[in-house]
Amino acid sequence: MSLLEIRDLKVNYGGIEALKGIDFAVEEGEIVTLIGANGAGKSTTLKSISGLVKASGGEIWYDGEKISGIDPQKVVAKGISLVPEGRRVFPNLTVRENLRIGAYLSKDSSAVEADFEKVYALFPRLKERHWQSAGTLSGGEQQMLAVGRGLMARPKILMMDEPSLGLAPLLVKDIFRTIKEINETGVTILLIEQNANAALKIAHRGYVMVTGNITLSGSGSDLLNDASVREAYLGTSAG
Amino acid sequence: MKKFISVFLALIMVFGVVAIGSPATVEAADEKVIKIGVFEPVTGENGGGGFQELLGIRYGHELFPTVEIDGEEYQIELIEVDNKSDRTEAASAVQTLLAQNVSVVIGSYGSGVSIAAGELFNDAQVPAIAPSATNPQVTFDNDFYFRVCFLDPFQGSVMAQFAKEEGATKAAVITQLGDDYSAGLGNFFLRAFEEGGGEIVANEQFQTNQTDFKAILTNIKAVEPDVIFAPSSITTAPLLIKQARELGIEATIMAGDTWENQSIIDNAGAEAEGVCVSTFFDENDTDNPAAKDFVEGFKEFLNAEEEYLTKNGGDGVAAVSALGYDAYCVAVEAIKAANSTDSVAIRDALVDLVYEDGVTGSISFDENGDANKDMAYIKIVEDGTFKFLKTVTVGGDEAEADD
């Protein structure tokens, strides 16, 4: 049984069908990526897994348990963390507080301390700035903070919504390297990306989404070389 | 759901218009009834005093529940409405009374509401008798308003004269903005005191519902007056007294008739000692046999009902209760004299009425509709009760000098 399994998931916003019934699965220890153009329904998928958006149909199974319809707090408690799109760090909290709040549900303060060290080891920049308020960080630093904050919850699955969004190419490389490192520590990763090349390069498997449907799936390297992926982005009437 | 609520509301509406729309027609035919409206505040800032006045009226009604008109026995029905010490409410309260076709109205405690209501009584040609509203404006320019008490110009002069007799040369005045009673009385005191050669060292005002008087009292403290004259409502009294003492003000505090209320002493405690008030009536005045009977009977009436006792603050007889009783008696006398239930006839009867047995003295009305009275009682707080101090009489000329 897969760690996370999505069955025929449907989401409506008002009259708009954002997800038209998608199925996919994430195995333990994998990096799985959902790629696709803007408005394809990628973020909606993550939001409905984390409980922020209520599905209008279908089921989400995690670790042998149905989790569709439960509150976001409970989803986090079960070990699924989301690093939201646009980073969404708390600008009025310090860097350290942002990390601490990532471990909000943890009652074991020595474990939290240890996690602080892990995150700081991963992102030394954050350690340098741990008393700064998060609003003053640069975009790349905020992204590190958001990822670090997600890790503080000790998730089994870390879901990341466009971590490369708005970052300079050099930083994008850093971020993807870090994602791989995190995965190597045993965290399963579900990654949404527009930057298909970079995402597919580190992903074990990938799914391509087009207007609320999954149109293609395969291993990262297969998709990387599939011409239809490019079409999904740049259109078919090429040339 | 929506439909059901709509139906429900529509039904209420129809029911309301049909059933209550014509209350006058469903009276029992076999019993002759004359209605007297009672227009008093039972809530609001003057609710306490208004209730005491109401008690006097109710006691009167208990004693004289019927009246003979044209050889027929009429039941007197009291229609009580609450004007909530609020001018806006007063208008709808009066409407309620007029809608029930009252022949005569008694009320109200507090000059402001009486003034507000005067126009409506005048328009409807229903006579009203104010037991204790002392502001000249109540009856001025109004052919249908009468009163059984003295007026503020008189009361102000009385207190000014009393202050001088006590050796005061510097006085401070505190009045409530927008309250005809307080501002009027304060003004008349101020003029009389200055005319008598005294000096007004401070003239401060506060707003309705204000509970913090420290700022104005601090100003007063700085000018060191001998007396502070602070006519205001019962509810402001203990606050004023206590805050003045807290700030270390030792001047004598004086006020008008409203302050003669046991609750002030209860609330202000020891700090109320030495406060002086003018009033219409003294229950220990044994010269008047009518008063003596009234005091005995009224105490019995009070003691019979738990609610009355608590709201009255014991079985003391407040001056406004006596005035309420007198107003009721005057109304009944006027009905008798008019020998009619017609409100205009009753008004005409009131103009010429002379009622000798009033517990607050003999009552007759001048051309304004004001009672001809020329004596006030001064009381002082001693050992937690109001003690009679003396009576003060001022020439009638002086009392009316300001109008």
Added chain:
Amino acid sequence: MKKDFSKATRLILSLMAMVGIFFLLFWLEGQKSQYGMLISVMQKGVILSIAAVSMNLLTGFTGLFSLGQAGFMAIGAYVTGILTIPVDRVDSVYYVNGMSEGLKSFKETLAVLPSPVLVALALIAGGLVAAIFAGLVGIPVLRLKSDYLAIATLGFAEIIRAVIASPQLDKITNGSYGIKAIPGFDLGNGRGMLLIPFGVAFLCIGLIVLLIKSSYGRAFKAIREDDIAAEAMGIGLFKHKQLSFIISSFFTAISGGLLAMFMRSIESRAFQIILTYDILLIVVIGGIGSITGSVVGAFLVTFAKEWWLRFFDTPLTINGVQIPLLRQGFRMVVFSVLLMAIVLFYRKGLLGNTEFSWYGFLTWPSRFFKRKKPVSATPGEGGAGDE
């Protein structure tokens, strides 16, 4: 397409209703002694309906949540009151400080006008003064968003009240003593106590309805729906908000003027926040965005508050058993609980944002009974239809 009668049918029905109402009012006026209470409550209801409709123009149609109604009503009431006090009563009203000479001589000049003209002018003057104030206040205040706007307008109303009651103005407004001797509704022959307020209300509400149906009214609605899109469609936000605010204040002040004539004596304390809350209550109960809702709400609330629910306030004993809860103040508790119930469970009020239509009214009973069947046949449908 919505079902409705033809235009001609609607017109005839409306005319018939108006004539019917006119005669009903005319007849009621003649029965003053018998229906005094009814008349008085109807007067108050119709006066408040103007204020409620004006508030709805702002809140329901332009999406501006303003709580300054009491202040504008105070302006209207005072201007109307001061201008209409009979000249020979002025000295007795301003007995403390006297009226300023300029104002008095102005009043003496006005006294040549027949009284209905004077009253009409006074009401309009009140409206205009309020409109000018609204224009000035609107400049800073209308830039604010929702609750800031609410609290700023509420504060403005309090400032108006303080200024009116201030000793500095006592030669004009009689300071905190208020004004009395304001003439009531009278056409000179003992008539008019209902016809005047209803007539004025008919005019005012009619004008507001016409405005709402005009292009400007649609622009207001656009701002309510989505201010960014409205602006992108070329609707100047500030100009239109200002316009709505000024017009609403104008009519609110007229309602205040009528209220002064109804009460016959006014003081600044009568125009406290609580008055604004009462009007808000009417608008909410009637349905935010429904003119007819506000009118019905005004009558319903006034009738209930001043009359039908009075029995809640008087202790009642049946067969020697005191009915619990009934005593002074219970009426208002019931009332506010009702309000909360509407706010929480019935957010659209009586009419939502729909208007009265003859078709809806006349076919309502049949629809009411018909509707039950399909609902019971297909249980799912009712729920879906409500959304």
Added chain:
Amino acid sequence: MNKQEANRKIVLQTEDLTMQFGGVVAVDHLTASVYEGEIVALIGPNGAGKTTAFNVITGVYTPTNGRVRLFGDVIAENKPRGKMKELYKGEDADAYSNRIVLKPHQITKLRVARTFQNIRLFKALSVFENVLIAHHTNLKAGVLRAAFHLNGHEEKMMAERSMELLRIVGLDHLADEISNNLPYGMQRRLEIARALATEPKLLLLDEPAAGMNPQETLDLMDFIGEIKDQFKLTIFMIEHHMNLVMGISDRIYVIDFGKQIAVGTPAEIQNNEAVINAYLGVAE
């Protein structure tokens, strides 16, 4: 710039247009022109600053630096001021000395209309009213005349034109429907019809095909072409559906991180290395 373009009238021109929020530069020195009668697309990855650029052009935001011209007249101009002076990360901070800020409704009156990325219809109002309201900007009657309904002819004309527009976009049969109840695709069409009612010369479309399926997108493409000809419009649009963009655009601007990375015909853009990298990431 080729010769053909040089002879045509410039409708919209942005010069060094920069929009910075706090420390984040959303639009960075965008210099672009749209010529009369063109369909120009503005594309770029998510978060590239496209909608922000539209918002600056339509007056929702005041630019931090730079200038916008419409038919040659300046409609927005600014340089970094106050706190922004220190925060400003761009160049040419002193090149634009004036401060000209037109409000959105003023810009609309200059014949620019727009639609929104996340459809902003007047939801509770009918389809007909939505279009009718947009005519308000050209209303001649003052408030009193309008309130007393003395502009009957004008009202009638407005109503007729609104119905006409609805007929053109194929929504006339739904005129009395509440706009929020329309299906998504029709809401998009209605939004375009509403924009047309302001009688624009330049139409800005912000992702008109978002959420549409391929067939709807194709229909939309035809529709845009039709209205362009019928109303003699110049169209500037943001779009992600590349089929649509490539199918109807005359020219395409591509931006990433607020900066222009490419400009050219659809064919040029599709083979541009920088564009492919921006979309698919740098292939190492």
Added chain:
Amino acid sequence: MTFTTFIQHCLTGISLGGAYALIAIGYTMVYGILLLINFAHADIFMMAGYFMIFAMSSLPWFISIPVVIIVTIALGLAVEGAAYRPLRMAPRMSIMISAIGMSYLLQNLAIYLFSALPRAYPTIEPLKQNFKIGEVSASLVTFLTPVLTIVLVVLLMQLIKRTKIGMAMRAVSRDYDTSKLMGIKINRVIRFTFIIGSALAAIGSILYFTDRMSVTPFSGLMPGLKCFVAAVLGGIGSIPGAVIGGFFIGISETFLIAFGYSTFSDAFTFLLLIVILVIRPTGLLGETITEKV
């Protein structure tokens, strides 16, 4: 004005300001999290006054005070649960109307239960002891109020800065969704905010009414609105701002009355509000938040 009089006025003003500050904190905290003017807060404050009257009629003051604080908190939570929680997702206007309705209900309930007649506030003997320093005379409560206010605010700031729940409050006030993703229970944080706000309102009411000695159902109305203005003045969402605003309004109000402008004491507050909203909508200590379209 002599120096002594000046000092005496200052004392009165500072003491009033302290009480205002405590109430203003309740407004600012709730606004920070719910973006809602909790109109009912003023009435919770008023109700706390009545609770004290009843508590003191049978209990000694040192037991009454905690009892009153607890009951007031319960009332605050009840108001939140009944009037605000069901409307969490509703349009802003509905929530505001609900808040106004709740305030209306509490006032009418107070009139019904306790009558509109002012009730004497019980005397807490130790607080009412008179002190005399030179010519200046005042009771202990006058001196105690500002001190206690400062102490409570410092404690509160520590709570918000140092504790986990404080951190959660700050997070929730910025971003509901992301807070949920951290595992924060929004409703619990909101409840906690109401607990603190109500407790401070209760303490504020004890200080305020001890000084003013009587309670009516309308006692909360004006102080409530003024305290909201104080919160706006200081910058909504900022606790030190609310305190500064409270003191500022308390002192200016006292001096306005002292100079004979008591009619304008309320109006002044609102004028201040309008001026601030126009000149500096974020208040003295508020932060500017860029609004995204």
